[in-house]
Amino acid sequence: MKLLTRTSLSYIGVSFVVFIISALIFYNLLHQIFKHQLDETLNEEKLLIEQTINYSDSVPDFRLVFGHMIDVTILNAPQVKTGHIRDTLMYDNELGAFASFRHLFAENTSIRNKGYTINIYKPLRDTEKLIAEIVISLVLVFVSLLLLLVFVNYFITRRVWIPFYRILNNLGRYEINQPAPLEIQHTDIYEFNLLNQALEKMSKKIQFDYMNLKEFNENAAHELQTPLAIIKSKLELLVQKENLDDDQLRLIGAAFEATARMSKLNQGLLLISKIENNQFIQTEEINIAGLIDGTLEHFEEIIGHRGITVSKNYQYPVHLKMNPALAEIFITNLVSNAIKHNVNNGHIAVTLQPGSFIIANTGHVLKIDPLELFKRFRKSDNNPDSVGLGLAIVQKIATLYRLKIDYLHHDGYHTLNISFS
Amino acid sequence: MKILLIEDETELSGSISEYLQKENYLCETATTYEYAIEKINLYQYDCIVVDINLPDGSGLELIRALKEQKSETGIIIISARNSLDDKITGLEIGADDYLTKPFHLPELNARIKSIIRRRSFGGSNEIIYNDLSILPDKMEVMVLGEPITLTKKEYDLLVFFLANKDRVLTREAIAEHLWGDEMDLADSFDFIYTHIKNLRKKIIEKGGADYIRTIYGMGYKFTDQ
Numbered sequence: 218m219k220l221l222t223r224t225s226l227s228y229i230g231v232s233f234v235v236f237i238i239s240a241l242i243f244y245n246l247l248h249q250i251f252k253h254q255l256d257e258t259l260n261e262e263k264l265l266i267e268q269t270i271n272y273s274d275s276v277p278d279f280r281l282v283f284g285h286m287i288d289v290t291i292l293n294a295p296q297v298k299t300g301h302i303r304d305t306l307m308y309d310n311e312l313g314a315f316a317s318f319r320h321l322f323a324e325n326t327s328i329r330n331k332g333y334t335i336n337i338y339k340p341l342r343d344t345e346k347l348i349a350e351i352v353i354s355l356v357l358v359f360v361s362l363l364l365l366l367v368f369v370n371y372f373i374t375r376r377v378w379i380p381f382y383r384i385l386n387n388l389g390r391y392e393i394n395q396p397a398p399l400e401i402q403h404t405d406i407y408e409f410n411l412l413n414q415a416l417e418k419m420s421k422k423i424q425f426d427y428m429n430l431k432e433f434n435e436n437a438a439h440e441l442q443t444p445l446a447i448i449k450s451k452l453e454l455l456v457q458k459e460n461l462d463d464d465q466l467r468l469i470g471a472a473f474e475a476t477a478r479m480s481k482l483n484q485g486l487l488l489i490s491k492i493e494n495n496q497f498i499q500t501e502e503i504n505i506a507g508l509i510d511g512t513l514e515h516f517e518e519i520i521g522h523r524g525i526t527v528s529k530n531y532q533y534p535v536h537l538k539m540n541p542a543l544a545e546i547f548i549t550n551l552v553s554n555a556i557k558h559n560v561n562n563g564h565i566a567v568t569l570q571p572g573s574f575i576i577a578n579t580g581h582v583l584k585i586d587p588l589e590l591f592k593r594f595r596k597s598d599n600n601p602d603s604v605g606l607g608l609a610i611v612q613k614i615a616t617l618y619r620l621k622i623d624y625l626h627h628d629g630y631h632t633l634n635i636s637f638s
Numbered sequence: 639m640k641i642l643l644i645e646d647e648t649e650l651s652g653s654i655s656e657y658l659q660k661e662n663y664l665c666e667t668a669t670t671y672e673y674a675i676e677k678i679n680l681y682q683y684d685c686i687v688v689d690i691n692l693p694d695g696s697g698l699e700l701i702r703a704l705k706e707q708k709s710e711t712g713i714i715i716i717s718a719r720n721s722l723d724d725k726i727t728g729l730e731i732g733a734d735d736y737l738t739k740p741f742h743l744p745e746l747n748a749r750i751k752s753i754i755r756r757r758s759f760g761g762s763n764e765i766i767y768n769d770l771s772i773l774p775d776k777m778e779v780m781v782l783g784e785p786i787t788l789t790k791k792e793y794d795l796l797v798f799f800l801a802n803k804d805r806v807l808t809r810e811a812i813a814e815h816l817w818g819d820e821m822d823l824a825d826s827f828d829f830i831y832t833h834i835k836n837l838r839k840k841i842i843e844k845g846g847a848d849y850i851r852t853i854y855g856m857g858y859k860f861t862d863q
Contacts, residue, residue: 451653
């Protein structure tokens with residue numbers, strides 16, 4: 218839910234509840250007031266009737282005076298003074314139906330030693346109508362006020378939060394491995410400026426740490442090259458010595474193999490950090506079909522040796538704008554991957570089509586999650602000697618050139634689909 | 639043959655010169671830019687192996703200085719950087735080859751030989767070894783004067799062996815020579831074995847001697863001893 222929707226809805230909700238409660242209170246209050254007033258009128262009329270009887274010693278027809286139902290009955294004996302005012306239902310002649318009336322009843326009223334009962338009925342119809350009218354007009358005023366407020370609030374909030382959305386947008390676009398810093402725009406709202414400052418500080422710190430780490434990785438890999446070169450060269454000299462027995466040769470051989478692996482690993486890591494550092498700037502149109510053909514030719518003997526057959530289906534010439542060295546590494550890694558993880562007498566199928574190219578190879582089912590394939594140092598356990606950087610490098614290059622790699626396994630084929638827009 | 643090795647890492651420089659000295663090269667070393675410039679100005683070399691990152695200057699500058707002298711010296715860059723730009727710049731300003739550290743000594747040796755051969759024989763640069771002769775320009779191989787047909791990899795392998803005869807070549811060095819350093823095929827040693835087997839067979843079939851020895855757990859050696 219959007220911030221604006223949420224605040225508007227809360228605003229409407231709270232206003233609605235407050236409105237209902239205050240309307241009820243208001244209605245009751247109005248009712249009380251009107252009833253009170255009616256009762257006062259009834260009492261006044263009663264007083265007037267008593268005075269009139271007292272004065273004239275007769276019971277005139279009060280209906281003519283007051284225009285509504287008044288009933289005065291003479292009682293035989295003086296009664297105890299009693300009386301009340303309450304609501305009652307009565308047949309209304311004017312209305313032709315039962316309706317609410319306010320009814321004053323007074324008994325006793327000994328006037329000149331005679332007892333009377335006085336009943337005065339006043340219809341509530343008019344008061345209720347009045348109350349209804351007042352309430353309705355108030356509701357109308359209130360609702361329009363509420364709507365106005367909600368709208369005003371909506372527009373004000375929207376205006377006020379504009380910097381916030383700008384910050385969000387900038388944050389969304391911010392990429393830590395890009396040299397461009399987080400865009401900070403000054404606003405005239407104190408809190409957003411605070412937020413901006415905090416974000417700026419944080420992003421600078423993160424970027425600094427990230428750069429530091431990256432630099433460290435790169436330097437570490439770089440600095441390892443020389444000692445590795447020395448070890449390698451010394452071992453190569455050692456191997457040339459005469460009179461080495463088989464056991465010594467085996468030991469040197471193992472050390473040599475490990476050094477070779479380490480140096481491959483190091484080169485891979487260096488390459489990755491170079492890609493991350495955007496050190497491959499120069500690009501040109503690369504003919505993917507030509508590159509794949511060249512790579513397959515390069516590995517021709519190995520492919521032949523393992524009895525692997527290759528089928529090519531070039532439906533469409535694929536040209537990608539890439540750095541030539543990276544393009545070569547990309548394709549070489551993909552192709553050598555398809556050879557390495559193939560089975561003897563297996564098959565490699567290369568397809569070039571509009572929007573994508575596919576390299577598929579037969580092979581055993583993966584023992585790891587396909588998504589893990591593209592992470593560094595992840596390898597399936599049937600190839601302990603491989604360094605495990607090939608596909609991580611492929612992924613890095615793909616990310617650099619916005620290529621999308623999808624892995625699929627079906628019909629015994631590992632399929633890598635490289636799509637581009 | 640005089641070679642100047644410009645490399646600030648003395649241990650590495652020591653290894654390289656030790657390996658090259660066995661090829662009967664006269665190998666001189668320089669560890670700084672200053673010293674290297676001095677040597678270049680005073681003496682003539684057949685080949686110069688230069689590291690790009692020197693403590694007091696750039697190897698690229700050395701190459702420029704050398705080229706200003708209109709020197710015919712062959713130049714091989716060795717660099718830890720593996721930077722494409724350095725490689726392109728280096729080759730553009732006149733270097734003959736580029737090797738990335740860490741490299742195999744037989745590889746450097748083979749490249750030096752190839753450069754010297756190209757420069758000193760002016761066209762006729764036949765490699766002769768007992769009953770074998772190779773014409774690198776035509777990529778032709780003869781056994782006892784009779785041509786044999788080799789695949790590209792077999793040919794590369796033979797030239798690599800001849801450049802490093804009487805030396806133990808590790809399988810790693812051979813694999814990297816044949817397929818480059820992007821090669822990460824764990825079972826590539828099998829292919830080397832197959833190539834060597836085929837190469838040996840083709841030479842023996844034409845009456846040539848069997849020169850390739852297998853060094854257990856390590857690699858191969860091309861020798862007539």
